[in-house]
Amino acid sequence: MKRIVSDSRSCFQSRRQFLHHSMVLSLAAASGLTSVSGAFAADVIDASHAKSRLILLGTAGGPTPKPNRAAPAQVLVVNGASYVIDCGNGVASQFVKAKLKLSSIKNIFITHQHSDHNADFGNLMLLAWAADLQTKVGSYGPPPLAEMSKLFLQMNDFDIRTRIADEGRPSLADLFDVHEITSDGFVMQDANVKVTAALVEHPPVSPAFAYRFDCPDRSIVFSGDTRPSENLISLAKGADVLIHEVMHLPSLEKLIATETNATTLRQHLLASHTSTEQVGRIATEAGVKTLVLSHFVPGGYPFLPDDVWADAVRPYFSGNLVVGHDLMEL
Ligand SMILES: [Zn+2]
Numbered sequence: 001m002k003r004i005v006s007d008s009r010s011c012f013q014s015r016r017q018f019l020h021h022s023m024v025l026s027l028a029a030a031s032g033l034t035s036v037s038g039a040f041a042a043d044v045i046d047a048s049h050a051k052s053r054l055i056l057l058g059t060a061g062g063p064t065p066k067p068n069r070a071a072p073a074q075v076l077v078v079n080g081a082s083y084v085i086d087c088g089n090g091v092a093s094q095f096v097k098a099k100l101k102l103s104s105i106k107n108i109f110i111t112h113q114h115s116d117h118n119a120d121f122g123n124l125m126l127l128a129w130a131a132d133l134q135t136k137v138g139s140y141g142p143p144p145l146a147e148m149s150k151l152f153l154q155m156n157d158f159d160i161r162t163r164i165a166d167e168g169r170p171s172l173a174d175l176f177d178v179h180e181i182t183s184d185g186f187v188m189q190d191a192n193v194k195v196t197a198a199l200v201e202h203p204p205v206s207p208a209f210a211y212r213f214d215c216p217d218r219s220i221v222f223s224g225d226t227r228p229s230e231n232l233i234s235l236a237k238g239a240d241v242l243i244h245e246v247m248h249l250p251s252l253e254k255l256i257a258t259e260t261n262a263t264t265l266r267q268h269l270l271a272s273h274t275s276t277e278q279v280g281r282i283a284t285e286a287g288v289k290t291l292v293l294s295h296f297v298p299g300g301y302p303f304l305p306d307d308v309w310a311d312a313v314r315p316y317f318s319g320n321l322v323v324g325h326d327l328m329e330l
């Protein structure tokens, strides 16, 4: 167990190390050093590449399993490489239902450390590795992502050691390449995407991030969980697609009324999440072309038909409005 843990540690880079590495590359490129500038050139997005695919893997808000919507997760596929945003429970099976190969996972991004967004982060790595993943996966998210990864490897040490010996698999620890992020700004860039983070407001969870992906053909922003946030609006300015969390207050009022902790629950929802009216206004202010509703609260019972969601948002946003569903491709 010790060996795997210490192996895994070598893969965990701090954001500072990562940014330093990026900076070295940039400076070297600017100075015209051919060997390094060649490497940097490979990280410049090639606008001639094929169009990106965005698939909603899970669209419910909250950690409790629901019959009609899976927990929050999305995948962006560019040139065959998969970028997973959030890992709610069931993300690996939703990924397979979307007919994607688990070995195509290149990076994972966690918006914040709530269980509906991170419950299957480790499982996605483990199950992808048990399928056909052979290459390192860079994962990005708030602390304690590195500690969670280390403990996950410890917890599954027996299975991992057994499969390495029995099935000839590579070290799973070596496939974890964890980068904790604690502030907003540049996250990473490769030949397919440039990713930028913004701090959003989701008390008491902090930090919580929204991510913007600038792809060869379009820009896509994932809100994560947040109450209305100026940082999110700035991040999403002019984006082609904004995927934003949403809650339907009239339905919640009915649900909450039956709970003994109704007042506390109502206060939490209003302080940490975004209503249908607010999400419409946010999309309008950011000037996005398409607003995709996801992370529905309530996402299970009562199941609200699409037109209830759309009708509640439409008065505040005149662009393209999409009511998200699991496995919907955009
Ligand atoms: Zn959530």
Ligand SMILES: [Zn+2]
Residues within 6 Å of the ligand: 112, 114, 202, 205, 225
């Ligand atoms: Zn949350």
